[in-house]
Amino acid sequence: MPVNLLPPQPDALHPVPGVRLGVAMAGVRKANRRDVTVIALDEGATVAGVFTANRFCAAPVQVCREHLAAGQAVRALVINTGNANAGTGDDGLARARSVCRALAQQLGVAPTQVLPFSTGVIMETLPNERIEAALPAALADLGAAHWAQAAEAIMTTDTLPKAASRRVSVGGRTVTVTGISKGAGMIRPNMATMLGFVATDAVIAPAALQALVREAADASFNRITIDGDTSTNDSFVLIATRRAGHAEITSLDDTDSAALRDAVVAVAQQLAQAIVRDGEGATKxxxxxxxxxxxxxxxxxxxxxxxxxxxxxxxxxxxxxxxxxxxxxxxxxxxxxxxxxxxxxxxxxxxxxxxxxxxxxxxxxxxxxxxxxxxxxxxxxxxxxxxxxxxxxxxxxxxxxxxxxxxxx
CATH class of the missing domain: 3.10.20.340 (ArgJ beta chain, C-terminal domain)
Known part of the structure; x- marks a missing residue:
């Protein structure tokens, strides 16, 4: 049983304008479970991420880094559980890219505007055909309030879904920060078999967003350990949809950045601590x-x-x-x-x-x-x-x- 951890209440997870989430069953590893998640972003959103320090990183991590480096605006994230697509060589890269192409085609965007994420067993072939077949159902399920469903769909050995949400005032406007994570084992500094996705409607410049995701990771996911192992698939992504309407934050030294920084770090810490509370077999x-x-x-x-x-x-x-x-x-x-x-x-x-x-x-x-x-x-x-x-x-x-x-x- 997790240590003093309760499942998130869906109505306490504030929707983030410009973000919709949908889940579907693909049978990646087990039948009759929701194991594919799509996070769709409205045009104008910016995305920053940090990834595993493990040099034997998974195919989706490599593809995410490539797509972010390409500089095109990210329009969607696709996440599967049950298979890590790690230790799979060139074939794994091809399959991760195939999933990106399939989702991009259905959304009418470029494949480099899609970021893939996988978690599960290492050194097994990704059944990308099953994932691609499930994408229409995930897209049909897209909804702004589906954070709790997505938190459940990205679980592996987790016993409970993990989600957190905050609202703060930035520049006289209400700003929302909501996120989900998964992880219960193979957790240590530099993240681990954990995936974290946090979104905000704050108006923040890309360079400041990248600085904020690193600061938040260092204050949260990089301060937890369950078993000392660093996984191949760690990923922590911060999304800013820029819909809140306040003046743009161009630096974390800006006057209005403090409230946003505190909210993002608080959400990230809550998600990171939930991973430890749900550590495999944990009682303390x-x-x-x-x-x-x-x-x-x-x-x-x-x-x-x-x-x-x-x-x-x-x-x-x-x-x-x-x-x-x-x-x-x-x-x-x-x-x-x-x-x-x-x-x-x-x-x-x-x-x-x-x-x-x-x-x-x-x-x-x-x-x-x-x-x-x-x-x-x-x-x-x-x-x-x-x-x-x-x-x-x-x-x-x-x-x-x-x-x-x-x-x-």
Missing amino acids: FITVRVDGGRTEAECRQVAYAIAHSPLVKTAFFASDPNLGRILAAVGYAGIDDLDQTSIDLYLDDVHVATRGARHPRYREEDGQRVMKQSEVGVRVDLHRGAASTTVWTCDLSHDYVSINADYRS
Whole structure:
């Protein structure tokens, strides 16, 4: 069961003017499930994206990068679940491009104006003919209020759909930000087997939109880890339909950009944290904060050393306050001149270690009390400087092994 995560309420997901979504059943991997999604954009929309850092990236990632680099206005996104189209070579590229051509023909646009996305099993041939056959049904289903249906249609091992929405005032106009994501495993920094799609009707210049999608990714999807694996298909896309009617935002330094930036980051963080809460087999949602670093980069090193550690994660699953595992992770994080005698460790309100040793008032039952909670905070103070960072992770359970052992069956 996901950790304190509820399915989105469709009426709480605000439609974004200029965006319509439709879903259909293609039988990509399993029959009788909605597994193809089309997101259609009105003319004038702009799109920016960031993609996996995995050098063995999937065919749709390669095609998305090509199409965005071509510079033509994106008019549609097409997403399939059940098959990643990764590790498929030139044939996979041809099949991804074929899906783009098929959708472009039906929309009356150029193939380079379509972005493809896939998620699912790696090294299996994409059944593009089935996807293409389902496109008319997806187009017939297009609707501005279909965010919840689309969130469900892009799921793989997720147990719940993930969606979020905000409305803010920008330049005296109401601006909407709504998004969906999927992901439950193979999640780590630089995103992972996750897809995220966020749209706004804000009027923002393309260069500022690209800066905003990177900033939002760094504050959200690049701060989560479930199992330390980086997938082949990670994609996070930000769409601006430019329909809100306020003066154009040309830079994130513009006065009116702060409210938009805060809303986009808030939606992205909600979606990213939902992925961790729905982590495969997760029973605990863990916030890891590292303070007192000389730089944010070294704080991230320590935070991810803790969040990636199987020993730490299994201790949290068992609610076993074997907290020397956390200190060990801090020690091997890669800070060569780290002074272990300056480190403080906290579990929520419990001061576990001070000056690199067990706090004299720490009692194991206090640590266990915190670890039995469904949401746990870990804080490390390095006492080296003023930098800090936060990442989100989950525990590692028996079910994680079972889910991944049975994934292809």
